[in-house]
Amino acid sequence: MIVHKIFVSEDIDSNNLGVTTTLLQLGYTDIGHAQYCDEAFLKLKKAIQDHEPYDLLITDLSFENPRDKKTLQNGQELIKAIKELSPELKVIVFSVEDDYNAIKSLFDDQQINAYICKGLHGLKELQKGIDAVNNNQNYTCPVATAVLQQKNSFEIDAYEEQILVYLAKGYKQNDISQLLKEQGISPNSIRSIEATISKLKDHFNASNTTHLIYMVSSLGLI
Incomplete structure (x- = not known):
C-alpha cells in the first residue's frame, strides 16, 4: 500500500509544524490536522463517510489541551476508536513515551505499524517509519527497539x-x-x-x- 493522504494528531504546535514540514519535504501535500483526540476522530470519521479516507494516521499518545469535556483522552483511545471504524488505517505513533507495555500493547492489540520516539533524530526516524508503511512493514525506532529487546531478555515462562x-x-x-x-x-x-x-x-x-x-x-x- 502506498500512502497518499496523511492525518497528523498532535497538540504541540512546534511538533505539528516539524511533522508537517517533514511530510511536505517528502512530497505529501494532502495532510489533515487536529490538536486533540476528539477532533481528530471526528475528522477521520468524516473522511471515511465522505469516501475519502486517510491512508495513515500519525499521532502522539499524550495530549494536553484546555478542553475539559473530552471523550478520547489520549492517543491510545484515539487509535482504538478509529480502528473500530477503519481497521485498515495505517498508524504511526510519534511520542516521547518509551514504556515497554505501551509499545507492545499498541502493536499487539491495536495493530499499529510503527512506533517512533521523539527526540534528536525523531523526524528522520519518522521518514523511515513512513517508508516501512509504504512497504507493508512494521518499524520501531532504535530507542523503541532497545526497549522491546531489553524487556524480552527478562521474559519468564x-x-x-x-x-x-x-x-x-x-x-x-x-x-x-x-x-x-x-x-x-x-x-x-x-x-x-x-x-x-x-x-x-x-x-x-x-x-x-x-x-x-x-x-x-x-x-x-x-
Whole structure:
C-alpha cells in the first residue's frame, strides 16, 4: 500500500509544524490536522463517510489541551476508536513515551505499524517509519527497539510467573509446593521451587526474594 493522504494528531504546535514540514519535504501535500483526540476522530470519521479516507494516521499518545469535556483522552483511545471504524488505517505513533507495555500493547492489540520516539533524530526516524508503511512493514525506532529487546531478555515462562505470584502474595515455599500439587502443576517439589527462585534471582540480579518481587513487579511481569 502506498500512502497518499496523511492525518497528523498532535497538540504541540512546534511538533505539528516539524511533522508537517517533514511530510511536505517528502512530497505529501494532502495532510489533515487536529490538536486533540476528539477532533481528530471526528475528522477521520468524516473522511471515511465522505469516501475519502486517510491512508495513515500519525499521532502522539499524550495530549494536553484546555478542553475539559473530552471523550478520547489520549492517543491510545484515539487509535482504538478509529480502528473500530477503519481497521485498515495505517498508524504511526510519534511520542516521547518509551514504556515497554505501551509499545507492545499498541502493536499487539491495536495493530499499529510503527512506533517512533521523539527526540534528536525523531523526524528522520519518522521518514523511515513512513517508508516501512509504504512497504507493508512494521518499524520501531532504535530507542523503541532497545526497549522491546531489553524487556524480552527478562521474559519468564508461565511456571516461573506462577511461583512469583505466590511469593508476592506472601506464600512460603512449602505452601507453594502444596498449591502447585493441588493444581497438577509440576515440578512441584520444594527443591524445584527453591531452584527456580534461585535462578530467577540470578537472572534479575536480585539480592533476595523481596528484591526479586520488586524487580519483576516494576517490569510488569506479574
